[in-house]
Amino acid sequence: MSSNVRHWWVNQNQTFRQETEGGYLWSPKRNSHGGRNPFYEFMREISPGDLVFSFEGTYIRAIGVARSNAYESPKPPEFGKAGPNWDAIGWRVDVKYYPLNNQIRPADYMSAIRPELPPRYSPLQSNGRGNQGVYLTFVPPRLVDVLFRSIGPEAEQLHTIVRSIEYPAEVDYREETAIGLVEWEEHLINDIRSNLNLSETERETLILARRGQGVFKKNVMQVESQCRITKVDRAEHLRASHIKPWRDCGGSDERLSAANGLLLTPSVDHLFDRGFVSFEDNGDLLISPAAHLSSLEKMGIITAGSVNVGGFNTDQRFFLNYHREEVFLRARVTKRVTHVPQI
Amino acid sequence: MSSNVRHWWVNQNQTFRQETEGGYLWSPKRNSHGGRNPFYEFMREISPGDLVFSFEGTYIRAIGVARSNAYESPKPPEFGKAGPNWDAIGWRVDVKYYPLNNQIRPADYMSAIRPELPPRYSPLQSNGRGNQGVYLTFVPPRLVDVLFRSIGPEAEQLHTIVRSIEYPAEVDYREETAIGLVEWEEHLINDIRSNLNLSETERETLILARRGQGVFKKNVMQVESQCRITKVDRAEHLRASHIKPWRDCGGSDERLSAANGLLLTPSVDHLFDRGFVSFEDNGDLLISPAAHLSSLEKMGIITAGSVNVGGFNTDQRFFLNYHREEVFLRARVTKRVTHVPQI
Numbered sequence A, B: 001m002s003s004n005v006r007h008w009w010v011n012q013n014q015t016f017r018q019e020t021e022g023g024y025l026w027s028p029k030r031n032s033h034g035g036r037n038p039f040y041e042f043m044r045e046i047s048p049g050d051l052v053f054s055f056e057g058t059y060i061r062a063i064g065v066a067r068s069n070a071y072e073s074p075k076p077p078e079f080g081k082a083g084p085n086w087d088a089i090g091w092r093v094d095v096k097y098y099p100l101n102n103q104i105r106p107a108d109y110m111s112a113i114r115p116e117l118p119p120r121y122s123p124l125q126s127n128g129r130g131n132q133g134v135y136l137t138f139v140p141p142r143l144v145d146v147l148f149r150s151i152g153p154e155a156e157q158l159h160t161i162v163r164s165i166e167y168p169a170e171v172d173y174r175e176e177t178a179i180g181l182v183e184w185e186e187h188l189i190n191d192i193r194s195n196l197n198l199s200e201t202e203r204e205t206l207i208l209a210r211r212g213q214g215v216f217k218k219n220v221m222q223v224e225s226q227c228r229i230t231k232v233d234r235a236e237h238l239r240a241s242h243i244k245p246w247r248d249c250g251g252s253d254e255r256l257s258a259a260n261g262l263l264l265t266p267s268v269d270h271l272f273d274r275g276f277v278s279f280e281d282n283g284d285l286l287i288s289p290a291a292h293l294s295s296l297e298k299m300g301i302i303t304a305g306s307v308n309v310g311g312f313n314t315d316q317r318f319f320l321n322y323h324r325e326e327v328f329l330r331a332r333v334t335k336r337v338t339h340v341p342q343i
Helices: A013-022 A038-045 A106-116 A141-151 A153-164 A179-193 A200-210 A215-221 A252-256 A266-273 A293-298 A314-327 A334-338 B013-022 B038-045 B106-116 B141-151 B153-164 B179-193 B200-210 B215-221 B252-256 B266-273 B293-298 B314-327 B334-338
Strands: A007-011 A024-028 A051-056 A059-066 A071-075 A085-099 A136-138 A239-242 A261-264 A277-279 A285-287 B007-011 B024-028 B051-056 B059-066 B071-075 B085-099 B136-138 B239-242 B261-264 B277-279 B285-287
Touching: A013 A024, A013 A051, A013 A059, A013 A085, A024 A038, A024 A071, A038 A085, A038 A136, A071 A179, A106 A141, A141 A153, A179 A200, A179 B200, A200 A215, A200 A252, A200 B179, A215 A239, A215 A252, A215 A261, A239 A266, A261 A266, A266 A277, A266 B266, A277 A314, B013 B024, B013 B051, B013 B059, B013 B085, B024 B038, B024 B071, B038 B085, B038 B136, B071 B179, B106 B141, B141 B153, B179 B200, B200 B215, B200 B252, B215 B239, B215 B252, B215 B261, B239 B266, B261 B266, B266 B277, B277 B314
Parallel strands: A007 A051, B007 B051
Antiparallel strands: A007 A136, A024 A085, A051 A059, A059 A085, A071 A085, A239 A261, A277 A285, B007 B136, B024 B085, B051 B059, B059 B085, B071 B085, B239 B261, B277 B285
16 A cells, blocks of 8 residues: 555535535534634645545445645535635645445444544544544544455555556646635635725735735835745745735735735745745744645755744734644644554 | 946837836837837846936936836836727836936037947937937947946946845835736736626636636646646646736637646746746747846756757647747847947
């Protein structure tokens, strides 16, 4: 089994049809009372190529292959009653689903499955029923083996197919990602365009700010002088990248705040915006476990050893905290889970 | 005199006020009969930090400092009668102008100036009048010296100030560039949004194409498999970059054509889109003389020696020809002019 491919379990009961037909996973970012939920945080750990067991109505219905990392995306319109709920911003992962011919009922295999259930965040109760409250969770390798044996040859065949796919041989893998993100930003831009409480100049300023240009860039240049990573200092090659994303900002103040920006060359801007990299307050570079290291290296990011890009001021730290919490592709609970001993 | 700073002459008679107040130079791309004009092609050679003598009404009125390379931009609205002429796409360079206290009349200094006038593309006639038909032209170093001596200490002071400015110490230099370009694209997007001859899906597809995403990216992925420069092959890090820019495309077909795209990591996408790099049909990498080499190197572009990224197919070559002719920052006439012997 490829050590790079990780395995996940998703309880899709209420949204099974929408997610499998639409080719994605979607979760909110927070519980209804605003707290963190480990089963939503796991979304941030998925990498393209990971496998997902799709569970619905006591059956494993399909195996999915992730085609993207998690990205911020509004609640899918097909979930709700009245079109997109643009305010409910969650995590989305693009997934290609392969329906199984042999859709097994784990409850029928509990003697083999039970010993492999992890003590925390288990996908199933010991009686084989789904675990209330679990959306996405991690499947330990030995449990994967049991499930694959139970499903039979088609699971192994699928696994073999997935392992043999080399980027970018398969178009399936290589479809666009993050379309939801782009569409969402276009929606916000339309909102600004039609906001008659803003002057024409204010509207243009806010729209330019999304492109990392205009007044916002000028503001950031009062604080930052070069790309923290590549050290490029020529304005024509730098974008003013929002630390708290433009799409998440509460209003004009945050969208234009000098402290809410870094000057970054375009590839670094992309990696930062999509949460593949972030920074500690002291300037230590954080690289997401979801990142594809050799791709980052080809883009000029040093991924080995520790890199410090210089500290940040108090106001910047406020926004950096948001970036680490809400954008950076890191699940806080990962270590606890992946280090659970395989009993 | 810094060998990196080059000197230019602009005859601004009709647009002097607009250009100096607006802080830019602007020229069409072509003559009214559609041909090339060397005085427009020179726009593509200006680099940030270059000096420009601003000539109007027989006087040198100001010295400007270029703050950007040339970028595609619509005709400034203040030139015309009835708002922006979005169809007239020309070259724009951002310039900071310093008005001179001693505005000299070159005709008064012709005994010193005349011997230094270049035989081709001369900014002045031998009688000291401006040359009809010249917009922007090159000023040979010895002519620069004569003009500086004629203007007196303030020219040298300005030169000293400019030489001492290190990127990015001066905010003046570091304001945003290419705002016109962004505004123009936003204008085109608005046009698409309000085009009722297109379906909602077609409109979204065309707008996503500008971001290098969606159907266009999928199309390009049928032809290209990785970034030609960085060799990154993960879809999540690649943009489908238009060879003939989205903003210049005649219609939907060109905007979505598989042959009109390359998969590029974001920094390379930026350099290609802004004309700092291009490719020969055989895949040889072209680096613009207007590019800042050490910045390119920091972004992972090998600038020394020759780099070949592999050849292009017939359809791609069609679009690459457009890129080299219309986007790449290279003036055809440069060599002829700069190699004129200094008599």
